[in-house]
Amino acid sequence: MPSRSIVRLLFMLILAGMIAVTSWASVKQPVWEFGGLKGPDAAWTIATLCDAYAGFITFYVWVWYRERGALARGLWFVAIMLLGNMAMSLYVLIALARLPAGAPLEHVLLRPRS
Numbered sequence: 001m002p003s004r005s006i007v008r009l010l011f012m013l014i015l016a017g018m019i020a021v022t023s024w025a026s027v028k029q030p031v032w033e034f035g036g037l038k039g040p041d042a043a044w045t046i047a048t049l050c051d052a053y054a055g056f057i058t059f060y061v062w063v064w065y066r067e068r069g070a071l072a073r074g075l076w077f078v079a080i081m082l083l084g085n086m087a088m089s090l091y092v093l094i095a096l097a098r099l100p101a102g103a104p105l106e107h108v109l110l111r112p113r114s
Contacts, residue, residue, distance in 0.1 A: 021047045059088050068111070096108060
């Protein structure tokens, strides 16, 4: 498991990056003037993509914690970065399916026992 300081640094970088990209997009165009995914609205498209990938990385930190093997960690990273919420939903569905009958739902959040 990554050390607490590495996780703290990662999420500080995500927070700073999101503040920066949102501020940049706001300077380019106020959010209330958003008109779609073309032309001058490209700044908000970029900000939205950055936000999505920050969420993917956040979710992946949990996957990294739960998975023990390097291969599984690597494959899930690729799947999450390429497929986003589809891969994330699949991961949770698999975790739910592997949950023993009668086990409390919060056990989905924890690393499975070997």
